[in-house]
Amino acid sequence: MLRVSGLSLCYPNGKEALRDFDLTVEAGELVAVLGGNGCGKTTLLRCIARTLAPSAGEVWVNGTDLTHLAGDGLRRARLELAMISQHASLVRRASVLSNVAMGSLGRHFTFRTALGGLPESELRAAHGHLAQVGLEGLAAQRASTLSGGQAQRVAIARALAQRPRVLLADEPVASLDPEAAEEIMRLLSRLAAAENLAVLCVLHQVELACSYAGRVVGMRDGRMAFDLPRAELSRELLRHLYLSEAA
């Protein structure tokens, strides 16, 4: 579903943020990416989403190579790929329902959507996506009134409205309390299985990665340090991952 091969990114100042990175995430699988600050986790996700152009390598999403796409081709290819980040990034003055339905805009280019309207069918579907994330009762509420955990769940519902095959999550629980963080991870894990989504999730919380991810990828200095099923993770490996960063 998502295949990354030989992905590298070298900044103009010569710093290599990503080096020869290979990764595959299958449909229905949740893979967590761990690593210290500045090891290239977010850069990896941004290269996959093509908000950063990699220096070398390929990114395949559902059989399409995103690497050489630009303009409308890239926009269309991105429909298969949803992304959520640490901050929910909702349109604060719009209702929760509208925010969710906005995820479908890429599939509907009509006079109505160009003028700020949303398709009736997608507004109806948005109720369903809100039910999937457990927020059906908040549909009419303004996004600015939501708590951090609720806003993140709305962002996930918006991603679902996009009907993606791959979901990238960049530290989705970083600004949430432990209970809300558990809820979000449980939700992502459930959605990966139920919606047959390939989920790649950058995390800082090792325990969450070990509880909810099927596989865990460790990153160090822009390279892959390990790619293992969660059962094979050891304290020694994790200690080595973060110790190296400190050194």
Next chain:
Amino acid sequence: MSAELAQPQGRLLKQARGWGRAVAMAGRTVGLVLVLFVVVQSLIVVQARPQDLVTGARGMADIIRRATPPDFSKLPDVLWPALETVDIAIFGTIAGVIMALPLAVLAAANVTPSRAFYYLARGTIGFTRAVPDLVWALFFVTAVGLGPFPGGLALAVHSIGMLGRLFAETIEQMDMAPIDALSLTGARRIQIFTHGIVPGVLPALLGISLYRLDENIRSSLVLGFVGAGGIGFQMMTAMNLFQYREVSLLLIVIFVLVLGAERLSAILREKLA
């Protein structure tokens, strides 16, 4: 040994501090002389003669005497020009907003589609703002003749510059996270604009537009002096005919208009905040 070394070092430090104080004092003196120079040259250039105010006091008192009481019998004749003044401002503001909004999008560094559009839009905004509304009014009176229409056009064109700059700054300061999130969903530029940018900046833009309406009402009062309609035109005619009691009535109407517009604009902006 160390005490012997410390003595000359302390002396040097004292000397340096003394020099620092002298330089600071010299800087302050030069600053003061500069300010005095600016004030004095302005008095000379404007040929300020305060004594003339004293000798002219009798003339001023005479005008005030001839202007009182205001001629309220002329009130029905003033109502139409007053409405014209308000409508010139409304037309100018609405037309200005309609033209300024797309220009502001092109002139906002964070959303402009290209550098060429950015500079073109910034240039247009700068030019329309730099030319005073009174000059635009003279230009449009020549182009389309006397009346309220050239006044409305003048305010519209001048408002493009004033609103365009403020709109562009508001867009540049907006939270870009929802915009980036929408662009990642595969939404097109126009959809990102209408669904992400417009709701994000709308209250601020409405507030700025209301403030502009308030300013335009003040400006439209003056535009009548160059034949661009409204209450200003009536005021100029009354002054030329030495009808000072009518002038004082017009001043009262202007006062009510300006104050009313200011209050209404403030109340609406408060509701939007």
